[in-house]
Amino acid sequence: MHLLRRISTGGIALCAAAVTITACGSENSGGTTSHANGKVVLSIIVPTHTAPPTAPHAISAVRAAATAINAKGGINGKQIEIRTCNENGNPNDAVKCARQAVSDHSVAVVGSYSNSSNQLIAPLVKAGIPLVGFNAITPADYACAVCYTFDAGNTLSFAGMPAALRASGARTVTAVTLDLAAAAANVSAVEQAAKAAGLQTVPPVKVGVTSTDLAPAVQAVIGSKADAAVSVLPTEQTTAFIRAADQAKAPFTFGVVDAQVQSVLSQFRGTQGDHVLAVGAYPPLDATAAYPGLVQYKTELDAQEKTGDKDAATRDSISLRAWLSVHVVAQAAAGITGDITAASLNNGFRTAKDIDLYGIQPKWTPSAKGHVPGFDRVSNARVFFMRINNSKLVPAKPIAGLDLNTGKPF
Known part of the structure; x- marks a missing residue:
């Protein structure tokens, strides 16, 4: 047991040291509000071009979760609206997508994936828009002020x-x-x-x-x-x-x-x-007996696929993380009174406890501290x-x- 602990902490600290960490900047007041049509706008930023890496199936997963939540009344009575942006595997386009999320009055950016994470994150931090369930690939992705990571991500x-x-x-x-x-x-x-x-x-x-x-x-x-x-x-x-x-x-x-x-x-x-x-960071998707939340994931993705969304047929950890991110936002926002804004959602994450990840991961308290050196914001690190x-x-x-x-x- 002691050996495994030494492996986990020692190896990670060294991996983190090998990656250049770029500061995410400071968080502003986060005044971005839900869209004027009364809906809660969530954005997803992923590459959707044909050459790898590409993740159009993450969009399908986000839509599947939003549809299921909307069918039950949405978030505090407001329907979720999903906005998408293709970052094309290009850092300049990643910045444009982040700025588009700000222009769209997005309350959060969910389930996103980009190899240009530093460029994508900076405008969101400046605008105070939560980045939830981002596919973290550098230590900076875990550490920024508005990044909410509920799993180990690629680096860990x-x-x-x-x-x-x-x-x-x-x-x-x-x-x-x-x-x-x-x-x-x-x-x-x-x-x-x-x-x-x-x-x-x-x-x-x-x-x-x-x-x-x-x-x-x-x-x-x-x-x-x-x-x-x-x-x-x-x-x-x-x-x-x-x-x-x-x-x-x-x-x-x-x-x-x-x-x-x-x-x-x-x-x-x-x-x-x-x-x-x-x-x-996630179990095999067929391990439904041990992780029953995977059944709900499959059910909601199956429903999305039946709408004609062929990308919903692709199921992997990127899709699962994206799906969970929308459910996580809904739970963090459940206690908000008044307008759902980026600022109020950030406050919701700071005060939320035991967010249900459906047994796929342990229940998650965003403010809880992890014990892996350099990754103290990662309290779920399986x-x-x-x-x-x-x-x-x-x-x-x-x-x-x-x-x-x-x-x-x-």
């Missing part, structure tokens, strides 16, 4: 990787990374987190930026004698590496964050995913360990996850 999930590998029996680890100077910080984070977990490290295996044949990289890992490798690759090359490792009958475990493989799970047949160990079986993520054994705040497995 990645930091839980060493514990997952150690639990799977690994003792020596390497990183598989793009051959770019910009990737050095990520590799350093992997190596330092691995050492904090008591794992030995060997030099990283580098892959050309345009490489499509990952067989040489697989052979390099085998030759290194490492019994685990961590992917610091984009989805396409991660997928190619998994296939090449299966063809080579590679003996090592390959660690990934669930976001690297969720969109391509259907491609893994037979034994291809047997050596993959995934970590993420990381789930998963394997791939029949093109689906399933709980890993013998340990299905780790609470990074307590160091206790579950």
Whole structure:
């Protein structure tokens, strides 16, 4: 138990140190109000272009939750109106989308995703608009004054990787990374987190930026004698590496964050995913017996899909987080008397206790402090360990996850 706690806190602090933290600025009075039509305006900002990363299904999830809440009377009798903006994977467009949310008098930005998080967050902080359920990828995303994160996010999930590998029996680890100077910080984070977990490290295996044949990289890992490798690759090359490792009958475990493989799970047949160990902020979506809130998620997304929204058929942790974010806003706003504004919603979050995340995550008190160094605003920091079986993520054994705040497995 003590070892797991040392893994969780030591590794995360090192990962955080490897990322440049940009200050989010100060929060203003937050005078943004609900739209003049009397509805509560919520915005979602995600990339919806065809090239990865893309997340139109997050919009579907937000709409599904809003429809379900509206059918029960909305938020304090007011209907939710969803506004969307495509940030195109471009930092300039991310800024435009944030400014559009301000112009739209959005009460909150929910379930959003962007690799340009620093650029997106700054205008929202200046306007005092809550950013709820953002797919956090840097420490700054967790720390800004109006950011409300109710799960571990990608950064903390990645930091839980060493514990997952150690639990799977690994003792020596390497990183598989793009051959770019910009990737050095990520590799350093992997190596330092691995050492904090008591794992030995060997030099990283580098892959050309345009490489499509990952067989040489697989052979390099085998030759290194490492019994685990961590992917610091984009989805396409991660997928190619998994296939090449299966063809080579590679003996090592390959660690990934669930976001690297969720969109391509259907491609893994037979034994291809047997050596993959995934970590993420949410349980497998089929684990409805252990997490009954997933049934409600499925029901509401099914209803959205029946409206002709084909993107609602895509279900993953991005979609689940987006869906939860709308329900979280509704609960935080339930105690507001008078107008629902960005300012009153911020106050609602500051005073809310035990927001129900439907058993998918523990109940969440936004003002509660976490215990992971550098992430004190993250009071829910569960990381789930998963394997791939029949093109689906399933709980890993013998340990299905780790609470990074307590160091206790579950």
